[in-house]
Amino acid sequence: MTADALLFWFLALVTIISALGVVVLANPVFSALSLVMTMVTIAALFATLKAFFLAGVQLIVYAGAVMVLFVMVLMLFDLHKEKKAFTEGAFSGGLKLLLGGMLAGLMVGAVSMSTDLFKSVPESAITNNVTGIESTKVLGNLLITQYIFGFEILGVLLLVIAVGAVALARSKGGTHGA
Amino acid sequence: MAHESFLEPSLIHYLILSAIIFSLGMLGVLLRKNTIVILMCIELMLNAVNLTFVAFSKYSGNINGQIMVFFVMTIAAAEAAVGLAIAVSIFKRFKEINIRFFENLKG
Amino acid sequence: MGTDALEIAINCIKLVLIFLMMVQAVPILVWVERRGSAFIQNRLGPNRVGPLGLLQLLADAVKFLTKEEFVPGKGIPLLYYLAPVVALIPGAVAFCAIPLSTPLAIEAFELFGQKWGPYTILFQGYEIGVGIVFVLGISSLATYSILMAGWGSGNKYSLLGALRASAQIISYELALGLSIVGVLLLNGSFNFTEIIRAQEGPLMFQFLGHTISTSLVPNWGIFYQPIGALIFFTACFAESNRLPFDLAEGEAELVAGFHVEYGGFKMLLFFIGEYGHMMVGSAMFIALFLGGYNIPWITPQMVQEHFVGHGFGPSGVSVMTALTFFVSFMIKLALLLWIFIWVRWTLPRFRYDQLMDLGWKTMLPWALANTIITAIVLQIAHS
Numbered sequence: 001m002t003a004d005a006l007l008f009w010f011l012a013l014v015t016i017i018s019a020l021g022v023v024v025l026a027n028p029v030f031s032a033l034s035l036v037m038t039m040v041t042i043a044a045l046f047a048t049l050k051a052f053f054l055a056g057v058q059l060i061v062y063a064g065a066v067m068v069l070f071v072m073v074l075m076l077f078d079l080h081k082e083k084k085a086f087t088e089g090a091f092s093g094g095l096k097l098l099l100g101g102m103l104a105g106l107m108v109g110a111v112s113m114s115t116d117l118f119k120s121v122p123e124s125a126i127t128n129n130v131t132g133i134e135s136t137k138v139l140g141n142l143l144i145t146q147y148i149f150g151f152e153i154l155g156v157l158l159l160v161i162a163v164g165a166v167a168l169a170r171s172k173g174g175t176h177g178a
Numbered sequence: 179m180a181h182e183s184f185l186e187p188s189l190i191h192y193l194i195l196s197a198i199i200f201s202l203g204m205l206g207v208l209l210r211k212n213t214i215v216i217l218m219c220i221e222l223m224l225n226a227v228n229l230t231f232v233a234f235s236k237y238s239g240n241i242n243g244q245i246m247v248f249f250v251m252t253i254a255a256a257e258a259a260v261g262l263a264i265a266v267s268i269f270k271r272f273k274e275i276n277i278r279f280f281e282n283l284k285g
Numbered sequence: 286m287g288t289d290a291l292e293i294a295i296n297c298i299k300l301v302l303i304f305l306m307m308v309q310a311v312p313i314l315v316w317v318e319r320r321g322s323a324f325i326q327n328r329l330g331p332n333r334v335g336p337l338g339l340l341q342l343l344a345d346a347v348k349f350l351t352k353e354e355f356v357p358g359k360g361i362p363l364l365y366y367l368a369p370v371v372a373l374i375p376g377a378v379a380f381c382a383i384p385l386s387t388p389l390a391i392e393a394f395e396l397f398g399q400k401w402g403p404y405t406i407l408f409q410g411y412e413i414g415v416g417i418v419f420v421l422g423i424s425s426l427a428t429y430s431i432l433m434a435g436w437g438s439g440n441k442y443s444l445l446g447a448l449r450a451s452a453q454i455i456s457y458e459l460a461l462g463l464s465i466v467g468v469l470l471l472n473g474s475f476n477f478t479e480i481i482r483a484q485e486g487p488l489m490f491q492f493l494g495h496t497i498s499t500s501l502v503p504n505w506g507i508f509y510q511p512i513g514a515l516i517f518f519t520a521c522f523a524e525s526n527r528l529p530f531d532l533a534e535g536e537a538e539l540v541a542g543f544h545v546e547y548g549g550f551k552m553l554l555f556f557i558g559e560y561g562h563m564m565v566g567s568a569m570f571i572a573l574f575l576g577g578y579n580i581p582w583i584t585p586q587m588v589q590e591h592f593v594g595h596g597f598g599p600s601g602v603s604v605m606t607a608l609t610f611f612v613s614f615m616i617k618l619a620l621l622l623w624i625f626i627w628v629r630w631t632l633p634r635f636r637y638d639q640l641m642d643l644g645w646k647t648m649l650p651w652a653l654a655n656t657i658i659t660a661i662v663l664q665i666a667h668s
Contacts (some may be wrong), residue, residue: 008187012195019199022222023206028215029364029436035218036429038199042225045424049192049236053475054247056418058228060462064425066221066255068432068455072448073262074214075436077269086209087278096208104201111193135241136415136475142245154252161256168263 008048015041026085031069039063053136192233199226213268213275217261224254292404295393303385303410304377312342312559312619314622322630323624331665352549357439360546364437369547369554372430376561379423381410383568384477386578386611387585408578408607409477416477417469419460420569424524427562428454431533431543438546446542449637450526450533457523457530457646463652464516467659468506468573481507481577485584492666504583506574512655514574516648521566521645525559528629532637569622578610585610 018041021034039062046055085094143151199222206219235243253264269275316339323330332338356362386408393403413419428451435447447484472480484505489498507514523530533542543556571577580588588609592602 001252002186005186008191009185012191015195016198016202019202019222022215022218023202023209028212031215033216033220033429034366034432038222039225040228045192045195046232048187049232051236051244051247052413052415053418054232054244056415056422057248057251058423060256060418060458062221062225062252064422064458065455066258068428068451069259069262070214070218071429071432072451075264075432075444075448076266077214077275078273079212085211085215087211094207096205100201100205100208103199103204105198107201110193111197112190118197124257134242137243137473139243139248141381142241143248147245147249153190154249155606156251158256158279161259163459165263168260 004048008045011044011048016044028074028079029071032067032074035070036063041065047161051135053139067171189233189237193230196226196229196233199223199229205267211267213277213280214262216217216269216277217258217265219262221254224250289402290604291401292406295406299406299623300381300410302343303381307377307380307561308557309566310564311557312346314560314563314626315345315556316342317623318629320401323632324375325627346553349549349553354549357546359439361437363605364433365546366551368430368434369551369558370436371433372555372558373561375423375427376558376565379565380561380568382413382416382420382423382477383565383572384409384412384577385568385614387603388542389607390391390489391600394600408611412478412645413476415475417465417475417569417573420565421458421465424562424565425458427558429448430558432554434547435543438543443543443545446533446545447636450543453530453533453637454524454526457648460516460644460652461520462526463649463656464520466511466571467510468654468658470656470659470663471506471509473554477572477577481572481579484576485579486627487582490655490666493499493668494523495550502580503576503579503611505576505581510574510614510655513659514570516575516652516655518570520648521563521570522625523640525562527559527563527625529632529635530640532634532640533646544645562626563622567618571614571617575621578614580610580613593668640647652657 015038018034022031022038025031025034039058043055043058043063043163046052046058203219203222203226206222207216210216210219228250231243231247231250235241235247265275268280272279317347319341320330320332320338330338331341334341349665356365375534377578384407388408389404389406391404391406394401416557431447431450431454435444435450438444448561468480469475474480484503486504487498488502488504488508489496489501491497506524522528526533534544547555585606588606589602597605
């Protein structure tokens with residue numbers, strides 16, 4: 001087993017355990033910290049897939065800003081009354097587990113039974129034969145030329161989000177529990 | 179299975195990993211009571227989708243997958259911010275973020 | 286990591302050495318801080334223990350290590366113990382990604398009857414293609430140690446201090462990242478080694494087809510990006526919670542903010558984390574704006590020729606060049622760390638709303654303006 005394979009299996013194991021931690025842990029702060037761990041390992045998986053710039057952006061944006069926001073909001077709420085973490089009802093809970101398992105089984109089965117992924121990729125579609133800094137330049141180029149509309153709309157979206165979040169947060173009341 | 183060895187990572191491995199994380203996220207959304215944990219499980223699902231995009235991008239040599247990840251990441255961050263703002267407003271009004279209290283549309 | 290066992294061993298030892306270097310710099314820094322601050326404040330500072338008070342830190346370390354280990358009653362033990370460790374890791378990981386000197390090129394040699402091939406040993410922990418993005422991403426993970434410390438202490442005032450400190454850090458990360466964009470535009474690369482290599486020798490750049498060169502100033506980034514350098518340096522102060530931005534700690538007023546419930550060895554780990562953050566910020570500033578390990582006006586070729594003239598073999602020339610540039614890097618690092626300490630004991634503290642105003646309303650627009658002006662000037666210069 002090469003070092004690459006060992007790295008992949010280790011990262012996959014840690015990712016699945018952290019994702020289980022998000023879903024299973026009762027204390028929401030622990031759940032948020034498990035999600036941070038998941039995002040860090042997914043950034044590492046991006047790096048093994050040679051998408052280094054995306055790995056860095058995942059660390060900066062997701063693990064470094066979005067999750068800090070989640071953890072800060074959770075710490076501001078005084079959640080004393082969380083006795084049980086999961087929804088009530090054993091039957092409906094069991095049904096949900098069953099359906100989730102069926103979805104997972106369907107997806108895994110479909111993926112593993114497909115034997116001819118990418119036998120027929122045309123040569124013209126191969127644009128990613130560069131790695132490292134060159135891929136960042138290609139990404140930047142594509143964003144400004146081919147995806148310029150989406151890029152500008154993202155800017156407008158972020159502006160609307162910022163204004164909306166401030167407007168929502170200005171209502172009266174405190175964040176302490178009753 | 180049409181790959182060389184079970185141990186060497188290939189596209190199928192990344193897709194299966196991503197499918198497992200996606201299902202875990204979906205189970206989290208269905209099973210948890212806390213609104214903010216539901217939002218976090220949505221983020222988990224989006225991360226699994228990002229992993230799928232990047233895996234496909236590498237194994238098919240097409241860099242447009244990474245552009246998609248860019249957009250998904252930005253929109254997910256924006257949506258997390260708005261979701262949290264709504265959760266904070268709900269908490270201020272009702273002093274409760276257990277999702278059972280918001281099953282009815284009224285009030 | 287390496288092709289054969291010797292190279293892998295050397296790389297592993299190098300990683301451990303760089304980590305230890307960062308940790309061992311802390312006692313020296315604390316000594317400089319205590320004596321330096323004392324002289325700034327017209328008093329003497331600790332000068333009893335050992336010559337010039339140099340063993341004071343040893344005594345302090347022994348005191349820290351023998352203190353009682355406790356967890357606050359209402360705290361969460363897992364988070365309480367994990368927070369100092371998480372404070373230490375991002376600084377160490379980020380410091381290993383910054384090159385400290387020129388690479389060593391060792392020729393093939395014979396030892397113990399076996400041929401060891403030609404090696405190129407980089408003078409950094411590991412080389413990352415997207416170095417700048419990696420260091421920025423890893424530094425942003427340091428916020429979690431503050432949040433975990435604040436929450437795990439079970440103390441309302443710790444929590445408030447932690448929330449304010451983390452809000453400050455994520456606000457200044459924006460200015461930090463944006464101020465570097467000008468440097469990225471100039472050099473077209475995220476790699477620290479390439480950026481440092483572009484800052485060799487005297488000032489020289491292309492403008493509208495002419496090569497303008499002057500030997501009054503070295504070719505450092507700070508002369509190309511003065512506003513960016515200033516914003517980056519100020520944001521480094523905010524990132525490591527140093528005065529004038531240390532509202533969260535507030536040593537004279539709030540006792541210690543988010544680490545008020547910490548004592549003994551865990552407090553020492555927080556200190557190492559804070560000084561580690563200072564060192565990473567200084568090392569990044571040196572690499573991007575102060576020419577990295579380069580000596581002003583002297584290119585590595587000149588140094589290599591100098592040593593060849595002294596009669597060293599090719600491996601010896603490489604080793605001596607690397608040592609020379611390492612000394613140069615250390616001098617710059619020491620100077621910057623002294624500036625950190627000097628500013629701490631000179632400037633008063635910002636109020637929290639002044640701090641947030643500065644970050645969002647002043648530094649962010651200036652960094653954006655810097656980016657736009659750099660882009661326009663580059664477009665004109667290369668048209």
